[in-house]
Amino acid sequence: MTNIPTTLTYTLEEVLQRFEQRFERQFAEINQKMDKQFAEVNEKMDRRFAEVNEKMDKQFTEVNQKFAEVNEKMDRQFAEINQQFIEVNQKLHKLEIGQVELSGELKTLDQKIADIDKRLDNQEFINRGALVALIVALIGGTAKLFGWMPSA
DSSP: OOOOOOOOOSOHHHHHHHHHHHHHHHHHHHHHHHHHHHHHHHHHHHHHHHHHHHHHHHHHHHHHHHHHHHHHHHHHHHHHHHHHHHHHHHHHHHHHHHHHHHHHHHHHHHHHHHHHHHHHHHHHHHHHHHHHHHHHHHHHHHHHHHTSSOOO
């Protein structure tokens, strides 16, 4: 068995060109695949961002609606509280007026009591004088009846 030497019919330059062409083709394929994957990822991300934005818009709308409802409710309650304060102030004003009227009536009643007290004092004085006169008359009549006093 003898070895027959093989002769190369192509040059190193041709080999390098073929290698370079294969290398460029593979890089082109890889670049195409990467571009396609980047496009798909970008599409997915755009869809996800759109979905998230849509959900957030819905939630913001719901939150704004709830805030509006809470604001309306608070406005109504503040209006009710203000109305109650107005009513309390009116009642307080009426009480102050009533207190002034009662104060005037108390002064009038004090004056009437003082007048009644004077009348009672006068009546008491008169009754005491009448009682003393009655007692003196009874003693005098008794003394005259039993002869302790001379008759004139």
